[in-house]
Every structure is written in C-alpha cells, then in structure tokens.
Amino acid sequence: MAISNHERINRALATLSQGLYSYIEKEMRIVHGDRWLVVAKSCISEDQTLRRNLEETLQEDVSVLLKLIIKQWDNVFKKKLSNAERALVSELIDVRNKWAHQSRFSTDDTYRALDSMTRIMKAISASELDIIEQQKQDVLKMLSPEKAEEARIKEKLSDVHKLLIFSNEKLLRQALTHRSYVNENPGEGEHNERLEFLGDAILNFLSGEYLYEKFAEKGEDELTRLRSALVEEKQLAKFAIEVGLDFRMRLGKGTIRDGGFQNPNLLSSTFEAVIGAYYLDNNRNVEPLREIVKILFNDASKHIVEIRSNVDSKNRFQELVQAKGITNPPKYVTEQIGGPSHAPEFRAKVLVEGKEKGEGKGKNKKEAEKAAAEDALAKWKNQVY
Numbered sequence: 001m002a003i004s005n006h007e008r009i010n011r012a013l014a015t016l017s018q019g020l021y022s023y024i025e026k027e028m029r030i031v032h033g034d035r036w037l038v039v040a041k042s043c044i045s046e047d048q049t050l051r052r053n054l055e056e057t058l059q060e061d062v063s064v065l066l067k068l069i070i071k072q073w074d075n076v077f078k079k080k081l082s083n084a085e086r087a088l089v090s091e092l093i094d095v096r097n098k099w100a101h102q103s104r105f106s107t108d109d110t111y112r113a114l115d116s117m118t119r120i121m122k123a124i125s126a127s128e129l130d131i132i133e134q135q136k137q138d139v140l141k142m143l144s145p146e147k148a149e150e151a152r153i154k155e156k157l158s159d160v161h162k163l164l165i166f167s168n169e170k171l172l173r174q175a176l177t178h179r180s181y182v183n184e185n186p187g188e189g190e191h192n193e194r195l196e197f198l199g200d201a202i203l204n205f206l207s208g209e210y211l212y213e214k215f216a217e218k219g220e221d222e223l224t225r226l227r228s229a230l231v232e233e234k235q236l237a238k239f240a241i242e243v244g245l246d247f248r249m250r251l252g253k254g255t256i257r258d259g260g261f262q263n264p265n266l267l268s269s270t271f272e273a274v275i276g277a278y279y280l281d282n283n284r285n286v287e288p289l290r291e292i293v294k295i296l297f298n299d300a301s302k303h304i305v306e307i308r309s310n311v312d313s314k315n316r317f318q319e320l321v322q323a324k325g326i327t328n329p330p331k332y333v334t335e336q337i338g339g340p341s342h343a344p345e346f347r348a349k350v351l352v353e354g355k356e357k358g359e360g361k362g363k364n365k366k367e368a369e370k371a372a373a374e375d376a377l378a379k380w381k382n383q384v385y
Helices: 005-042 046-051 054-060 062-071 083-100 107-123 129-143 147-157 169-175 179-184 193-214 220-230 233-243 253-257 264-281 287-311 313-323 365-381
Strands: 331-338 345-352 355-362
Touching: 005 054, 005 062, 005 083, 005 107, 005 129, 054 062, 062 083, 083 107, 083 169, 107 129, 169 264, 179 253, 193 220, 193 264, 193 287, 220 287, 233 264, 233 287, 264 287, 313 365, 331 365, 345 365, 355 365
Parallel strands: none
Antiparallel strands: 331 345, 345 355
C-alpha cells in the first residue's frame, strides 16, 4: 500500500524528534547544568506539561523541541548553529503545525520538509540522519524522475541563500505563495501579490541608486536604460534562480503542470515578493537588503553593460540623432567588399540625411552596420560633426 505524503512527514518528524532530543539535552546541560530541565520547563506551555510529565513531553513532542531551540537560541544554540539553521527550525515548526492540522502536503512540500530536516540533522551530527536522507531520496524520485532534474533540485535546495533567512518564517512563506496555490489551498494564508508590489518599488530604488553610484560617467538616458535592463523580467528571473526560489515557489498543481517552476514571469514576481518581505522582516530597514542585492547587481551589471555596448550601438546612435531633432532614422548602406564565399567581408556606411557619419567592416552585414554605428558614436563623442 502506497504511503501518503502526510504519513511520510509523520515518520520523518518522529525520527527528527529522536535526533533533536539527544542534541538539545547535551547543549542545554553544557550551559545550564543539572538545572536544564527546569529551564526547559519554563519554556513549555502549561497545557503540554499537564498532559504528560516533562521527560515524555521532550522525548515525544518534536514541536516542543523545535520551540525550545528558538526560545533558548541566544543562551544556548546560536553558539554552534547558524542563522540559516535557525530559519530551518522555524520552517519545521510550521511543517509540524501543518501536519498536526491534517493539512495536505504536495510532493514538493514533502521534499522541501524532508530536505530541511536532513540539513538540521547534519548540523547537529545526528545518528538518525541516514533514515531521513533515505526518505528524502524516495520522495525526490517521485518529484522528478529524470536524473538531470534531480541534480538541479539537490543543488538548489542544498544551501539557504542569505535572502531566504527570515525571522518571521510566515512572511517568507507568503512571499513564496502564488495565487494559484491559495486557490487550491484556501486555508494556507495570503498570496504574495501585495509583497510583489512593494518589492518592485524597492528594487527600482535600489537599482537606480546602485547604477548612479557605479557609473558616474553615464547620463540620465543611459542610466534609465541600464536600470530597465537590470530589473526587467528575464533578469529578475535569473536572480530568482540564483537565490534558489525556483523549486521553493508554492504553486498550484495546474501551474506546476504548465511549467511554473521555469516560468520567467512567476520567477520574477516571486523574487520581487521576497524582496518586499525581506524589507519588512528587517523592520523596514533597507540596509541589509542593499548589501544582498548589490552582490546580485554586480555580476549582472557587467553583462548588461557589455550587451548594451556590443548590441545596441545602432539604437544608441539613432537616439542621438533623434535628440538633435532629426526625424528620419539613420540609413545603412552595406556591400560585400571581398573574402571567399565561406568567409566574406562587408563594409557598411551610416548616413544621416544623406551625409555619411560613420563606416565599419565586419564578417556579415550585421557586424559591419554595428561597426559603422560605433564609428559614428565615436565621432559624435569627439565632436567630429
């Protein structure tokens, strides 16, 4: 009989509880000594301790163990665990609550939960790690049977990008939640569209500020075009994949079937939503966000500037011509001037109102016309006109 995803989560949580108990007892004793149970009891709500004695509660209730890590974070656990692992603990508290309320787990939800559990188990060197790792691999085969896709998922979900480390995990979950998921799971909270609106505004500001400081020699028109390229849909989708949002997006079944995890529009929208949520999670302080996006912008801006300089020469020259009040666009006259049939050479001249403004050569018409436009731009810059 096939095991349901809910039962997979149940078994994994039971294994996680075993691994966590030994670790928590050891670390709590280091700090609190023989009083560790007294301290632990103060962190447990009365309704739980009334049902069972303290030892049973700690050994059997994984939610109590996870909450104990959060409540004793500063005193005990942050000495050995990272903020990324604290974020995983918060995520697993939500997983346990979802399981306790009999909520539905998709295969993707199940894999993500098991993946988070394995990373916590690795962090604490739990002997039960192999059990959950095997369960995770079983679900991975269900999620994506092709080996290439398996490798991609493993790579993307192996580490938590700094942009995905939240104090308020519910805010991150909302940022990852598409309307299609909420439509299919009405009890799963809000979708991310309002956060997307906020993130879009923040990205426009941060990208403008970044380009203003980085390219002091460029004018308003060029900076505007660079900003458009830096925050356009395809580029934001690349950022989303870089930080690991693709398989973390919470999408409806139909949207997943339609290729939602690779959809540039969904990826870019989710990235904007995460930006907005991260800003709120940091008490509306833009500084932590500025440092993160600057790293993303640095790599992307090099490529964008190169593309604009290599591809947009004709467009830039046409814009300069129009700025002089000339309505007719530049005209290119191109001819083959030599070379064998398999390696011809072309020469192009660019004319403005019948007057030659630039000349260039290339292996094809496109390259020759681009060279002619670059020649015209250089002459314009040097005031040859």
